[in-house]
Amino acid sequence: MASQTCFLGRCLCGLVRFEIRGEIGPFAYCHCTSCRRSSGTAFAANGPVRKSDLHWLSGHGQIGEFESSPGKFRAFCRGCGSPIYARLVADPDWFSVRLGLLDDAVPHTATAHFNVSEKANWHSVTDGLPQYSDDTTDSLIDPESEIP
Numbered sequence: 001m002a003s004q005t006c007f008l009g010r011c012l013c014g015l016v017r018f019e020i021r022g023e024i025g026p027f028a029y030c031h032c033t034s035c036r037r038s039s040g041t042a043f044a045a046n047g048p049v050r051k052s053d054l055h056w057l058s059g060h061g062q063i064g065e066f067e068s069s070p071g072k073f074r075a076f077c078r079g080c081g082s083p084i085y086a087r088l089v090a091d092p093d094w095f096s097v098r099l100g101l102l103d104d105a106v107p108h109t110a111t112a113h114f115n116v117s118e119k120a121n122w123h124s125v126t127d128g129l130p131q132y133s134d135d136t137t138d139s140l141i142d143p144e145s146e147i148p
């Protein structure tokens with residue numbers, strides 16, 4: 001069975017609307033401080049999408065960008081503040097789209113938790129997915145050693 005390759009998304013106020021005509025790549029939940037601040041909650045779910053697959057249906061001019069670290073831009077709707085995507089200047093062919101904006105079901109779930117060393121102390125990860133202290137996969141945290 002072919003996986004779905006068209007996804008509609010929009011911000012909270014509806015000014016910014018887009019369509020992904022292609023695949024959403026594997027993604028992890030990110031618990032880093034920047035993702036927590038920019039989303040206002042415990043972690044972010046950002047799916048890699050090819051820039052060429054991302055089509056703006058409306059509101060592209062309403063998108064603001066904030067450079068949260070050198071060369072990393074986080075985009076948001078100027079009307080409602082919804083986070084839209086993040087992009088790296090060094091990797092111009094890919095956007096990390098905020099998956100909470102999508103109307104359509106995402107065909108796969110997250111593969112891991114990243115940056116759990118910066119995790120909110122009021123959130124407990126209970127899903128059994130691998131947890132990494134940063135955003136590389138070389139840093140697996142031994143769940144046995146984690147203090148509850």
Ligand SMILES: [Zn+2]
Binds near residue numbers: 014015016078080082
């Ligand atoms: Zn909006």
Ligand SMILES: [Zn+2]
Binds near residue numbers: 032
């Ligand atoms: Zn993050």
